[in-house]
Amino acid sequence: MKTGRKITNGPRLYMAADTVNKKYRYPVIIEVIVEGTGKINANALTHAVKTASRANPGTRLVARGKLHGSRLVDTGVTPPVRLIDDSGRHGKSVEGLSIFKYPLPIHSGPTCDVILKPSPHTRIIFRGHHTVIDGQGLMMWILDVFRALRGETPTGSGWTESVDQFRRISPVREPKWTGGQCVAPTGLPQGKNNRMFFAHMDLPGPVSSLMPRLMLLTAQAARHHHPTGRVVFGVPISLRHRKPGLRSSSNLSRAVYLEVSPDTTITDLHQSIHRHRGFDGKLAPAEAVIPFLPIWILRKALESGHQKGFDSGRYWVSGFVSNFGRFEKNQFSTSDFNVSSVSVRPPASCSTPVFFILLGLDETVSISASMPEPLASRGRLDNLMARIENGLCPGHASAPVHDINLTGHQQITHQNRSFISSDS
Numbered sequence: 001m002k003t004g005r006k007i008t009n010g011p012r013l014y015m016a017a018d019t020v021n022k023k024y025r026y027p028v029i030i031e032v033i034v035e036g037t038g039k040i041n042a043n044a045l046t047h048a049v050k051t052a053s054r055a056n057p058g059t060r061l062v063a064r065g066k067l068h069g070s071r072l073v074d075t076g077v078t079p080p081v082r083l084i085d086d087s088g089r090h091g092k093s094v095e096g097l098s099i100f101k102y103p104l105p106i107h108s109g110p111t112c113d114v115i116l117k118p119s120p121h122t123r124i125i126f127r128g129h130h131t132v133i134d135g136q137g138l139m140m141w142i143l144d145v146f147r148a149l150r151g152e153t154p155t156g157s158g159w160t161e162s163v164d165q166f167r168r169i170s171p172v173r174e175p176k177w178t179g180g181q182c183v184a185p186t187g188l189p190q191g192k193n194n195r196m197f198f199a200h201m202d203l204p205g206p207v208s209s210l211m212p213r214l215m216l217l218t219a220q221a222a223r224h225h226h227p228t229g230r231v232v233f234g235v236p237i238s239l240r241h242r243k244p245g246l247r248s249s250s251n252l253s254r255a256v257y258l259e260v261s262p263d264t265t266i267t268d269l270h271q272s273i274h275r276h277r278g279f280d281g282k283l284a285p286a287e288a289v290i291p292f293l294p295i296w297i298l299r300k301a302l303e304s305g306h307q308k309g310f311d312s313g314r315y316w317v318s319g320f321v322s323n324f325g326r327f328e329k330n331q332f333s334t335s336d337f338n339v340s341s342v343s344v345r346p347p348a349s350c351s352t353p354v355f356f357i358l359l360g361l362d363e364t365v366s367i368s369a370s371m372p373e374p375l376a377s378r379g380r381l382d383n384l385m386a387r388i389e390n391g392l393c394p395g396h397a398s399a400p401v402h403d404i405n406l407t408g409h410q411q412i413t414h415q416n417r418s419f420i421s422s423d424s
Contacts, residue, residue, distance in 0.1 A: 004071035006162045007063060009290040011131040011251055012070070015063065015106050016298035017349070023194045024306050024350045027103055028130040030138055031345040038337040039119050040149070042083060048148035049114055050078045056141045058159030058249035059112040061132040062105075068291035072132055074159070079112040104129040112141070122337060130251060130347060135324050135357075136238055137249030142332075149334045157249040166239035166252065181314045183229030184353035185222040186384055188313040189374035196348040197376035198368065199385050202341060203393050205365035210358055210392070211235075211323050212269035214367070217391040218354070219260040221384050222318055231260045234320040237277055257317065305351035310374065319354035322346070326360030346370040354384070365392075 007015070014028040053059045059079050061072040104111050104127060111132045115125040126145075128138045137157065144154035207213070219231040236253040240246050256276035258269060290298070309315050324344055332339040341364070346355035348370045359366045367388065371381050 004064065004073040005061075005160050005250060006164065007070040007072060007131065008163050008251075009287055010163070010254065012290060012295070013298055013302070014129070014131045016295050016302055018103070018106060019295060019299045020302050020306070024303070026196060026348040026350070028347045028349070029104055030128050030130055030133070030135055030347060032126045032138060032142055033341075033343050033345060034124045034126070034142070034332050034339060035341045035343075036122055036333070036337055036339040037120070038122060038334075040116060040122050040124060040334075040337050042081065042116055042118070044149060045114065045116060045124070045145075046081045048145050049081055051148040052141055052144035052154050053078045053112075055144055055154035055156035056137075056159070056249050058133055058137055058157065059128065059141050060109075061111055061159065062109045063107050063131065067294065070291075072159075075109055077109060079110045079114060081114045081116060084115055084117045102127075106131055112138075114145075132251065133249050134236070134238070134251040134253040135322060135344070136240065136253070137251065139324065139327075140247065140249050146332055146334065149337075155247065157247045159249055161246070161248045161250045161252060163239060163250070163252050163254055166242045180316055181230055182232045182316065182318045182353075183222050183226040184313065184315060184375050185218045185225075185318060186353070186371070186375045186380035187225035189310055189372070190377055191374050192310050193373045193377075194350065195373040196350075197371050197373055197381050198345055198348075199371070199381050200343050200345075200366065200368045201385055201389060202343075203365045203367065203389065205360055205363050206326075207365050207392050209266050209270065210365065211273075211321055212266040213392060214356060214358070214388055215258070215260055215269060215321055216264065216266065217388050218319060218356075218384070219264070221387055223262065231318045233258050233260065234317045235273060235276075236320070236322045237273070241277065255320070260318075302351065309351050309353075309372075315351065315353050317352065319356065320346075320352060321356045322358070324357060324359040329362050342366065343368050348372075 017028045018025070057074045060075050060077055062075055063070060064073050065071050104113065106129055111129040113127050115127070117123040117125075126138060126142050128141075133141075140155070140157045144156065147154050215233050218233075222229055222231050234255040234257050236255050238253050240248065240252055256273070258272050258276075260269070305316060327342065329339050332342055339361075342359060342361045343366045344357040344359055346357045346368055348355070350372045353371065353375055355370045357368045359368075367385075369381065369385065375381075
């Protein structure tokens, strides 16, 4: 009998992303950044990570086997805690390698880790390879780390569940996915630079219908550049609701795809997301062969997607939007540390025009985005974030910034928004 967790199609593609041409390689990693004032002792954090990881073994996995026999197994090895100096604010670790590209080796591990930049402005970065964990799973682990820091008992989670166990259990068939030929929200790519840009802003909340409104505003931006262009967003949906009471850190999310036409409304998007939660998620014929394809073939497919986007300005989707949900500040605080912000740095890919992640912390709404430089340069990502900010919170928006040259790779901060390049 095989042990461990089956590696399904999505995670296999994330593994392939680790092997693409080094110039365009960005590991598919989720990063949650906790910032605040006060102290987090490195030894105490290391002990808390060990305690929380024992309760959440899904943070200790590595890949074993080949093709359809590939599985994730528990190594029993605690994710490491790494220290960085203040240059970590600009994406560098003490080893000098950009944190954005710092690998989490899927076969040898670790596939999760913690990066600590100590006081006075304390920053803790929790990272997880998307092959082994999704956003909800990563947050389960993070909250348990803070429970352990406060001397509380971790809640814990399972890790052996596979997303395939939650598909094909609904009688409602999913519409056929007909993606491709989608336009980007910032116009045509300019150049073929491999750098990735990240943006983040905090807005006063709560913001009603946040995800649908962000999609509509982004679609409007895309049609400003391409009036007749096709706009489709991928939305990760967790399947945990199909087993009430389940606590699992496994990657149990699958993407659904929503086309946004000029006539699409907020209500339309709400209803579409709700319908997709009930679809069976049956594999398409093309998906059925992925478990039997070597990683190098999947790598070639990803590299082809990169090149196609650069050459044509058309992409498989216009972007992704993921909602991490709402949390409270006391969940990330201790007697010696007061959290000021929690944000998520989205996965990066040269073939995905933009990836948004939304998160609520008390009454604050955090919006983060990743975008390839050919689409983000000359102030275009800044202008997109300004459009979204003004559309969600009129009167709170900073002045739009036009034609900013971000190729100096310095962090740029406006009143409510910050930007950073992948190798600054």
